[in-house]
Amino acid sequence: MGNAIIYTRVSTKNQAEEGYSLAGQEKDCKIFAEMNNYSVSKVFVEKGESAKTQDRTELQNLMKFCVANKKNIDAIIIWKIDRLTRDIKDFYRLQEFFTKLNIRVLFARENNGDSATDRLTRNLMGVLAQYENDQKAERVTNGMKTAFLQGHWMWKAPIGYLMKNGNVEPDPKTAHHIKKIFKLFSTGLYQQTQIIKIMADDGLKINTNRLCRLLKNPIYSGYIYKKEWAEEPIRGIFEPLISEAEFKKVQDILNGKKPVITAYKRNNPEFPLRQFITCPNCNQPLTGSKSKGRKERYAYYHCHHKDCCINFRIRKEKLEKIFVDYLKFIKPERDLLNLFEATVKDVYNEKLSIRLNSQKQVQNKLIELKNRKSKLIDFRLDGTISEEDYKFKTEQLAEEIQEQEFRLREADAVIDDLTKCLKYACKAICNIDTIWENGDLDLKQRLQKLIFPKGLMYYSNDFRTAEISSLFIKKDASLASYNNMVPPSEFESLSTP
Numbered sequence: 001m002g003n004a005i006i007y008t009r010v011s012t013k014n015q016a017e018e019g020y021s022l023a024g025q026e027k028d029c030k031i032f033a034e035m036n037n038y039s040v041s042k043v044f045v046e047k048g049e050s051a052k053t054q055d056r057t058e059l060q061n062l063m064k065f066c067v068a069n070k071k072n073i074d075a076i077i078i079w080k081i082d083r084l085t086r087d088i089k090d091f092y093r094l095q096e097f098f099t100k101l102n103i104r105v106l107f108a109r110e111n112n113g114d115s116a117t118d119r120l121t122r123n124l125m126g127v128l129a130q131y132e133n134d135q136k137a138e139r140v141t142n143g144m145k146t147a148f149l150q151g152h153w154m155w156k157a158p159i160g161y162l163m164k165n166g167n168v169e170p171d172p173k174t175a176h177h178i179k180k181i182f183k184l185f186s187t188g189l190y191q192q193t194q195i196i197k198i199m200a201d202d203g204l205k206i207n208t209n210r211l212c213r214l215l216k217n218p219i220y221s222g223y224i225y226k227k228e229w230a231e232e233p234i235r236g237i238f239e240p241l242i243s244e245a246e247f248k249k250v251q252d253i254l255n256g257k258k259p260v261i262t263a264y265k266r267n268n269p270e271f272p273l274r275q276f277i278t279c280p281n282c283n284q285p286l287t288g289s290k291s292k293g294r295k296e297r298y299a300y301y302h303c304h305h306k307d308c309c310i311n312f313r314i315r316k317e318k319l320e321k322i323f324v325d326y327l328k329f330i331k332p333e334r335d336l337l338n339l340f341e342a343t344v345k346d347v348y349n350e351k352l353s354i355r356l357n358s359q360k361q362v363q364n365k366l367i368e369l370k371n372r373k374s375k376l377i378d379f380r381l382d383g384t385i386s387e388e389d390y391k392f393k394t395e396q397l398a399e400e401i402q403e404q405e406f407r408l409r410e411a412d413a414v415i416d417d418l419t420k421c422l423k424y425a426c427k428a429i430c431n432i433d434t435i436w437e438n439g440d441l442d443l444k445q446r447l448q449k450l451i452f453p454k455g456l457m458y459y460s461n462d463f464r465t466a467e468i469s470s471l472f473i474k475k476d477a478s479l480a481s482y483n484n485m486v487p488p489s490e491f492e493s494l495s496t497p
């Protein structure tokens with residue numbers, strides 16, 4: 001009498017219902033053992049869903065068990081070949097493995113003979129099992145591909161979305177976070193590390209790596225992409241979280257096509273002008289701190305440069321008041337702004353007409369390309385050109401059409417509501433002092449950097465600067481210098497008298 005072990009497996013719940021149940025398999029195998037004079041010493045039961053051999057823990061345990069007990073095992077009994085594996089290479093590999101251990105592999109419901117025909121039959125069964133498995137996989141893949149091309153995203157939903165009815169839809173718990181991230185980043189005013197901090201305050205933990213991938217994921221603008229199935233991103237049939245224009249803006253910033261304006265390093269919200277205004281003596285940036293008065297602590301901006309001999313310091317309130325006055329002083333008069341608005345509109349309209357013109361050219365080109373395509377089909381149908389030439393030409397045409405369509409989309413994205421933008425910008429410029437006074441530290445420092453890219457030097461209740469944003473101008477400056485967008489000459493000298 002020989003010793004045998006039994007291996008049973010179900011891969012899906014269905015199989016249990018269709019009479020492939022584990023208990024059924026075990027019962028069949030035990031009857032087979034008795035009929036063939038084997039005593040059963042152990043039963044390995046696989047409930048895993050994976051069809052892959054390496055993922056099946058019980059099969060792995062069985063193989064280890066066989067190596068350790070090879071002298072005491074004569075045979076493994078399995079209900080049917082497809083219970084062992086549906087992969088023909090695996091089948092041969094497993095057969096070889098057990099043969100080397102001198103263990104026979106017997107199937108309760110198959111022919112177990114050793115003749116050439118019997119072995120061929122078993123191999124064919126293995127091939128059939130694999131064929132069935134491949135077909136199943138193919139059906140699944142084809143189904144998914146069709147759904148994908150129709151605009152369904154069927155894999156793990158990225159943050160901001162959740163899966164519902166075989167597609168993604170905005171997740172009410174996280175979608176607003178994603179919108180905020182894109183909105184902040186597209187302004188070009190925030191670095192990724194700053195966004196991570198802001199989002200942490202909002203309760204969203206995210207690291208640099210994840211943020212970077214998130215910003216590049218076209219799914220948020222409504223496009224899905226899988227390079228094995230489609231060369232171009234496919235328009236999804238689900239709600240986008242952000243506009244295509246916003247997504248493109250973010251990509252431009254990520255690709256370095258648009259600059260990021262960053263704020264100064266800072267650590268004290270009480271001193272927004274710290275590191276920005278420089279000492280009248282040595283022109284080194286001032287720092288801020290509090291010093292002890294008789295009753296309360298006063299806040300000061302002061303020079304801390306070791307080579308500076310005047311120990312310059314000024315009360316925080318005083319310097320900030322002078323700064324706000326200075327902002328009032330440099331903001332343009334309303335009529336200057338009107339002129340600015342009109343000029344920008346003129347330039348914009350001119351550019352717009354050029355763009356519309358080129359857009360028209362692209363559209364004409366597209367029509368021409370599409371005509372050529374239909375002609376090509378005619379040529380192929382009446383046999384004027386060969387299948388090979390037809391294929392080559394249509395591919396070429398498809399590429400050209402794609403390129404032109406892309407150009408058309410690009411042009412669309414640039415045309416924004418200029419009037420609204422200008423109104424907003426002008427309003428902001430007119431109220432720059434109030435906006436600065438009421439802003440938080442972050443806004444304050446960004447505005448400072450925007451208006452005075454090179455900082456300001458304090459000089460007896462006034463400031464001097466090497467550079468001032470072209471939108472701002474001293475009130476007494478002439479129109480001519482305004483039009484030339486250069487700072488008045490008095491700003492150019494920085495030497496201390």
Ligand SMILES: [Zn+2]
Binds near residue numbers: 304311
């Ligand atoms: Zn100094």
